[in-house]
Amino acid sequence: xxxxxxxxxxxxxxxxxxxxxAGNPAPEAFPTQKVAQITADILRDQPIDALQYxxxxxxxALRRCVGDxxxxxxxxxxxxxxxxxxxxxxxxxxxxxxxxxNRGDVVLCEEPSFVGALNAFRALGAKLVxxxxxxxxxxxxxxxxxxxxxxxARFLYTIPNFQNPTGITMSWEKRVKVYELAKKYGILIAEDxxxxxxxxxxxHIPAIKTLDEEGIVVYDGSFSKVLAPGLRVGYAIAxxxxxxxxxVCKQGEDVHTAILPQMLCERFMNDxxxxxxxxxxxxxxxxxxxxxxxxxxQHLTPCGITYHAIQxxxxxxxxxxxxxxxxxxxxxxxxxxxxxxxxxxxxxTDDKAPCQSFRINFSxxxxxxxxxxxxxxxxxxxxxxxxx
Amino acid sequence: xxxxxxxxxxxxxxxxxxxxxAGNPAPEAFPTQKVAQITADILRDQPIDALQYxxxxxxxALRRCVGDxxxxxxxxxxxxxxxxxxxxxxxxxxxxxxxxxNRGDVVLCEEPSFVGALNAFRALGAKLVxxxxxxxxxxxxxxxxxxxxxxxARFLYTIPNFQNPTGITMSWEKRVKVYELAKKYGILIAEDxxxxxxxxxxxHIPAIKTLDEEGIVVYDGSFSKVLAPGLRVGYAIAxxxxxxxxxVCKQGEDVHTAILPQMLCERFMNDxxxxxxxxxxxxxxxxxxxxxxxxxxQHLTPCGITYHAIQxxxxxxxxxxxxxxxxxxxxxxxxxxxxxxxxxxxxxTDDKAPCQSFRINFSxxxxxxxxxxxxxxxxxxxxxxxxx
Numbered sequence: 001x002x003x004x005x006x007x008x009x010x011x012x013x014x015x016x017x018x019x020x021x022a023g024n025p026a027p028e029a030f031p032t033q034k035v036a037q038i039t040a041d042i043l044r045d046q047p048i049d050a051l052q053y054x055x056x057x058x059x060x061a062l063r064r065c066v067g068d069x070x071x072x073x074x075x076x077x078x079x080x081x082x083x084x085x086x087x088x089x090x091x092x093x094x095x096x097x098x099x100x101x102n103r104g105d106v107v108l109c110e111e112p113s114f115v116g117a118l119n120a121f122r123a124l125g126a127k128l129v130x131x132x133x134x135x136x137x138x139x140x141x142x143x144x145x146x147x148x149x150x151x152x153a154r155f156l157y158t159i160p161n162f163q164n165p166t167g168i169t170m171s172w173e174k175r176v177k178v179y180e181l182a183k184k185y186g187i188l189i190a191e192d193x194x195x196x197x198x199x200x201x202x203x204h205i206p207a208i209k210t211l212d213e214e215g216i217v218v219y220d221g222s223f224s225k226v227l228a229p230g231l232r233v234g235y236a237i238a239x240x241x242x243x244x245x246x247x248v249c250k251q252g253e254d255v256h257t258a259i260l261p262q263m264l265c266e267r268f269m270n271d272x273x274x275x276x277x278x279x280x281x282x283x284x285x286x287x288x289x290x291x292x293x294x295x296x297x298q299h300l301t302p303c304g305i306t307y308h309a310i311q312x313x314x315x316x317x318x319x320x321x322x323x324x325x326x327x328x329x330x331x332x333x334x335x336x337x338x339x340x341x342x343x344x345x346x347x348x349t350d351d352k353a354p355c356q357s358f359r360i361n362f363s364x365x366x367x368x369x370x371x372x373x374x375x376x377x378x379x380x381x382x383x384x385x386x387x388x
Numbered sequence: 389x390x391x392x393x394x395x396x397x398x399x400x401x402x403x404x405x406x407x408x409x410a411g412n413p414a415p416e417a418f419p420t421q422k423v424a425q426i427t428a429d430i431l432r433d434q435p436i437d438a439l440q441y442x443x444x445x446x447x448x449a450l451r452r453c454v455g456d457x458x459x460x461x462x463x464x465x466x467x468x469x470x471x472x473x474x475x476x477x478x479x480x481x482x483x484x485x486x487x488x489x490n491r492g493d494v495v496l497c498e499e500p501s502f503v504g505a506l507n508a509f510r511a512l513g514a515k516l517v518x519x520x521x522x523x524x525x526x527x528x529x530x531x532x533x534x535x536x537x538x539x540x541a542r543f544l545y546t547i548p549n550f551q552n553p554t555g556i557t558m559s560w561e562k563r564v565k566v567y568e569l570a571k572k573y574g575i576l577i578a579e580d581x582x583x584x585x586x587x588x589x590x591x592h593i594p595a596i597k598t599l600d601e602e603g604i605v606v607y608d609g610s611f612s613k614v615l616a617p618g619l620r621v622g623y624a625i626a627x628x629x630x631x632x633x634x635x636v637c638k639q640g641e642d643v644h645t646a647i648l649p650q651m652l653c654e655r656f657m658n659d660x661x662x663x664x665x666x667x668x669x670x671x672x673x674x675x676x677x678x679x680x681x682x683x684x685x686q687h688l689t690p691c692g693i694t695y696h697a698i699q700x701x702x703x704x705x706x707x708x709x710x711x712x713x714x715x716x717x718x719x720x721x722x723x724x725x726x727x728x729x730x731x732x733x734x735x736x737t738d739d740k741a742p743c744q745s746f747r748i749n750f751s752x753x754x755x756x757x758x759x760x761x762x763x764x765x766x767x768x769x770x771x772x773x774x775x776x
Binding site: 049050091116 | 411412413415418424427440441442475478482486491507508511612617618621636637639640641642643645646649
């Protein structure tokens with residue numbers, strides 16, 4: 001079934017709608033000059049490499065570069081691990097699910113969670129079991145209960161940093177606890193970290209994968225947020241035997257990821273300006289997130305709408321007062337007031353379950369669009385909530 | 389399970405081995421200058437479009453361009469059809485299988501056939517039922533019998549032009565018959581046409597899809613052979629309702645195909661030099677196929693090895709005399725005599741079944757490599773077959 005997000009996107013395609021519903025990087029975040037220069041270099045130096053068939057595992061120089069960087073900078077990856085290049089982190093998640101799930105097996109996931117991943121698991125016949133989120137990440141008591149109650153749970157899907165949609169970051173204590181529970185119950189962890197380099201406040205917290213001496217964590221990274229999502233380049237860092245099975249599935253899906261984009265990522269990562277580019281992204285999103293937080297406080301807080309503070313990522317998660325019909329609010333907002341947000345139930349394992357929250361994005365709209373959109377949303381919220 | 393071709397590739401990675409086992413386009417077939425120029429133009433004119441997230445269905449301008457071209461030049465596609473851009477034709481096949489197959493359903497296929505497609509169907513739990521090939525294409529009597537005997541057959545997988553691995557082209561009479569049978573038995577046809585534009589001899593034969601008034605044919609095309617396989621751009625032309633389901637599956641796999649490669653294909657197709665490029669490819673492969681045919685006649689025919697004449701594509705299919713152990717021959721050839729061909733059983737639905745044939749590729753090796761490789765193969769064949 002098509003995702004609820006796609007339906008909202010259709011309304012939001014109306015050019016008079018201000019879209020706060022996307023999850024796209026800011027267009028000004030793309031290093032377009034650098035991309036043009038590197039691409040020209042590749043097509044001058046290695047045109048045949050860039051155009052010919054390649055190997056399913058990924059461009060060898062990129063695999064090495066990602067492996068070295070993640071091991072040296074983030075202590076992610078052991079001797080038993082390897083790197084598989086995928087068509088975005090999305091494919092890394094889908095391949096893992098295809099490899100380890102049988103139809104009817106359970107995937108444990110944060111509730112709410114990224115709908116693109118949930119839909120991929122659903123399409124493979126997985127049963128999704130949601131575990132509630134708290135301010136400092138997944139509820140680990142509920143997680144242990146879910147693990148006990150679902151002996152056919154194959155893996156836990158988690159986004160520990162600046163989770164989509166809630167923006168919540170899992171504490172270090174909970175990361176340790178989640179790892180211990182997975183070990184105890186013999187369950188894999190799919191650690192999805194697409195926003196890894198988009199921390200603009202607070203202290204870095206090491207990945208769950210840094211704890212992984214047992215080879216039970218599949219770490220998924222992406223170039224979508226640090227370089228460009230249109231390139232569709234992501235990766236999985238996981239034990240070699242598991243990756244070998246994922247490679248066979250990938251071969252059936254697309255033979256390999258497009259090679260020119262892979263070469264571009266490799267040269268970009270090795271460019272002397274790479275770390276500076278990450279700092280630029282952080283400062284860009286810090287500013288935009290700050291503006292959006294101000295606009296929420298100005299327009300939504302007075303109506304009793306609450307939100308989570310965030311330290312990175314691309315989203316705010318806002319909660320309507322009890323008794324207000326969230327779905328009707330979001331639909332009327334886009335249809336009648338030309339401002340699109342994503343209704344929170346889109347991110348639930350059961351999208352019919354009660355939900356008071358909606359997601360706001362601040363990376364895609366311009367500052368001006370954010371101001372106009374939030375003004376519209378605030379005006380409508382005052383009217384709707386007061387009347388309601 | 390990994391494909392037998394991959395195993396041969398591992399032997400063939402030894403630089404002293406002459407590889408006649410690949411299926412790669414000739415490196416000199418890549419329009420590298422044109423690619424560099426078009427890519428620079430795109431990144432100058434539309435950098436954000438080339439880098440941002442896009443829609444799962446594919447770059448709209450490319451979908452239009454492919455749809456118009458195929459309808460106008462090849463009478464492929466009706467009002468009920470649409471175009472989906474995929475990560476190579478491989479993904480188009482895999483998405484179709486994912487969409488229409490339940491575990492245990494049957495896929496009818498030519499025997500032998502393209503192992504990459506067979507493996508994708510296998511990975512989804514399909515049961516493969518092979519139908520023998522004849523000089524003018526699939527045995528339609530055996531096909532009807534297979535359709536009758538397998539009421540859970542969901543589609544027939546066929547490569548009507550210059551089939552991989554046999555090089556055989558299906559006659560127009562058989563295309564009509566195959567279509568009528570599919571209609572009669574309520575089975576879809578997956579018409580895979582990656583070598584469409586690589587006809588270098590004989591008369592063009594219209595695609596099965598040109599007959600498709602009922603909406604039962606999924607036509608798969610690719611830019612891998614006409615532009616570059618490393619770009620991973622292919623497409624499916626099929627009824628809209630079926631494509632809508634494939635789109636949902638694709639969303640779970642990779643969100644969308646990398647956008648810069650799609651934009652490159654679109655500008656390349658619309659380039660005034662496009663038709664001339666196709667003529668260049670045909671003349672290149674005509675020459676290389678001619679050289680390989682000469683080398684087969686010189687080195688293999690005297691040993692009693694026979695082969696199919698071809699009118700296009702990238703492969704020759706050679707048959708060892710009865711009684712010669714084909715698998716042992718191919719293994720010894722690569723291991724002891726440093727020339728790699730693909731053992732024919734790799735292309736069978738049951739790779740343990742008897743098979744006397746092997747596949748030779750003439751597009752990837754240089755002329756010099758072909759001469760050396762075929763001389764080695766001929767010398768070994770004389771020794772092996774005479775002794776055997």
